[in-house]
Amino acid sequence: MSLQELLQQIANGLVVGSVYGLIALGYTMVYGIVRLINFAQGGLYEVGAYLGVFFFTLMGKFGLQYPIPAVLITLVISMTLTGALAFVVERVAYRPLRNAPLLAPLVSSLAMFFLLISVVQVVTGAEPLTYPSVLSPAPLHLGPIVLSPTSLIIFFAAILLMVGMQQFVRRTKVGKAMRATAANREAAALMGINTTRIVSLTFVLGGAMGAAAGILYGVNYGTVTYDMGEFGGLVAFTAAVMGGIGNVPGALVGGLTVGVLSSFASTFLPNQWNEAIVFAILILILAIRPQGILGERVAERA
Amino acid sequence: MDYLSAARERLIRAQARVTVPPRVQTAGRYGFYLGALVFASAPYWLGGIYYPDIWTDMALWGTIGLGLNVVIGFAGLLDLGYMAFYAIGGYVFANAALYHGFSLWEAMPIGAVLSVVASAIIGFPTLRVRGDYLAIMTLGFGGIVYYAAQNMTSLTGGYNGLFGWKTQSILGHPFASPIDFYPLALGLTVVAALVTRALRGSRVGRAWSCIKDDEVAAGAAGIPIIRYKLYAYMVGAVWAGLAGAIFAVKQNIVSPETFTFNQSFFAVAVVIMGGMGSITGVILGGVLYVVIAEWMVTYTGTLSGVIFSSLLLLVVLLRPQGLIPFRPRPPRWLLRHYLEDPARGTAGVSQPDG
Incomplete structure (x- = not known):
């Protein structure tokens, strides 16, 4: 592989990885607060992507042609709706089981995930949907690397959202309350923090990030399929674990790492092995370094 | 709820309520056996090709449920990749039959052994990581x-899968129509039910139950946790490996589409809905799954995923113990011991902490 190919693969991997990082953010934030793998995150990502198609098409009908406002409006509306859906998910599938054994909320969030993707499948008839190409397809030449303007925008949008989320958690008062709840829920409640509301908010923010990732994915690849949530969810979970689950900047690092790794894997092996490689990476990481790259060892909970 | 306090509660309740006369209890038990017998023999008096096929599916899903029940219900490990072992059983049979001239009888144990090796x-x-990480890894x-x-x-x-092996037979009796597979599948279910039931009450089964209730306490009590988890995982894999081979023979083809994540999810749903740890419950879960899936394919098309996940959600939220819950029952000698002198029930055991 020449240097130019190497750089190109890294660039492709970074673009895909930034989208994974966004989904991973949803996993990692929810995990940090309630110590639960929210399987539904993959479903929310998919629902967000499909809402994106719907609103893009709707705006096209009303003659809104300018690409950037169209992307922005779609992002905002879909993120809001998916956030609301995440709120419902938390209310229905997580809150009643807060004090149940670990198995119960895991199964209920799994059922929720399956429900979301099944609903998408039924509503869309299991047909892949096409994203309208909103940005000019002319490729950009950045030194030896060729990238479409779309992927550049996606990369920066994803990074911007992730950095924004990290600043929100680090600098605002609500963010401080989130960190306090993650550190010790009872103590946070005693300090007057409404931890129930913080948990809700975390699910909503995670869902919104998932929706943003779904739309960026759709804009980048041009099509969305009803089973994208399954694979996307798993890859993003790999990313979250790799970065150290519960660790917000770790989601970004993990996402980019997984993106670049799978991009390399696809150059050395036939394309259809891509998914299997990601799963193998996932198992290896969990077996060898479950605390992730940046993470500290997660306390055991029996 | 731990073993002894559960036993004591049962005793207190039994003494408090008007007890059902033993004769009625016996009648109820025989009624249940009779009902089960009538249901299991249904394909013979319903006849045709359709019903035996459906009933074979029920038996296979019952076996899948029983195998996964060891992992989820006994040891409390969430396994989301269980159908991988079903696939291994199927593909091992197909390869052995097509390229090496093995019969089903010779291929089934090989498939089971390879499933166990894969599970080990x-x-x-994977088994050293936490419960939710384990779910993801599987x-x-x-x-x-x-x-x-x-x-x-x-x-x-x-994508096309493997097919085209010659018709399997036992003692000169060929497996050609669905009614030929049914006794085989049903027999496997019965064996799985008896073996897992015996395991549940054995030393290993009690160790699993301890690990499920409290892993730290089980470790402190001297149970080698990882080894016993591995046992549960391996014992679970056996049944999927065996059922997978029968499934392959019945379908006349093994292809990837029957081993998707959806199938593994349905297997988990069978165990949770039926009742974790309960033999009867899990078999009922398998029967229900096939009935619902079959009914859906006929009448509602793609809605099966929606209805099935909603059902699972409802069960987890409203009846987390499952449709037929498993009630741990102490051995008879222990019960008699307590019944003779109820005071011992409270004096000998420290108060449970809720």
């Missing part, structure tokens, strides 16, 4: 097996 290989690194393993089935064309036939 995957279980050894999901990844199921995914790898699925994609391997699609891509390793020389071994699995790729």
Whole structure:
């Protein structure tokens, strides 16, 4: 592989990885607060992507042609709706089981995930949907690397959202309350923090990030399929674990790492092995370094 | 709820309520056996091809439920890639029958052994991680097996799958129509039910139950946790490996589409809905799954995923113990011991902490 190919693969991997990082953010934030793998995150990502198609098409009908406002409006509306859906998910599938054994909320969030993707499948008839190409397809030449303007925008949008989320958690008062709840829920409640509301908010923010990732994915690849949530969810979970689950900047690092790794894997092996490689990476990481790259060892909970 | 306090509560309740006369109890038990017998023999008096086929599916899903029940219900480990072992059983049979001239009888144990080997290989690194990480890792393993089935064309036939072996037979009696497979599948279910039931009450089963209730306490009590988890995982894999071979013979084809994540999810749903740890409950779960899935395919098309996940959600939220819950029952000698002198029930055991 020449240097130019190497750089190109890294660039492709970074673009895909930034989208994974966004989904991973949803996993990692929810995990940090309630110590639960929210399987539904993959479903929310998919629902967000499909809402994106719907609103893009709707705006096209009303003659809104300018690409950037169209992307922005779609992002905002879909993120809001998916956030609301995440709120419902938390209310229905997580809150009643807060004090149940670990198995119960895991199964209920799994059922929720399956429900979301099944609903998408039924509503869309299991047909892949096409994203309208909103940005000019002319490729950009950045030194030896060729990238479409779309992927550049996606990369920066994803990074911007992730950095924004990290600043929100680090600098605002609500963010401080989130960190306090993650550190010790009872103590946070005693300090007057409404931890129930913080948990809700975390699910909503995670869902919104998932929706943003779904739309960026759709804009980048041009099509969305009803089973994208399954694979996307798993890859993003790999990313979250790799970065150290519960660790917000770790989601970004993990996402980019997984993106670049799978991009390399696809150059050395036939394309259809891509998914299997990601799963193998996932198992290896969990077996060898479950605390992730940046993470500290997660306390055991029996 | 731990073993002894559960026993004591049962005793207190039994003494408090007007007890059902033993004769009625016996009648109820025989009524249940009779009902089960009538239901299990239904394909013979309903006849045709359709019903035996459906009933064979029920028996196979009952077996899948029983196998996964060891992992989820007994040991409390969430396995989201269980159908990988079903796939291994099926593909091992197909390869053995097509290329090496093995019969079903010779191929089934090989498939089971290879399933167990695979479960040991995957279980050894995965079982030391926490419960929710384990769920994800098994999901990844199921995914790898699925994609391997699609891509390793020389071994699995790729998307098209493997087919075209000669008709299997036992003692000169060929397996040609669905009614021929039914006794085989049903027999496997019965064996799985008896073996897992015996295991549940054995030393290993009690160790599993301790690990499920409180892993730290089980470790402190001297149970080698990882080894016993690995046992549960391996014992679970046996049944999927055996059922997978029968499924392959029945379908006349093994292809990746029957081993997707969806199938593994349905297997988990069968165990949770039926009642974790309960033999009767899990078999009922398998029967219900086939009935619902079959009914859906006929009448509602793609809605099956929606209805099934909603049902699972409802069960987890409203009846987390499942449709027929497993009630741990102490051995008879212990019960008699307590019944003779109820005071011992409170004096000998310290108060449970809620």
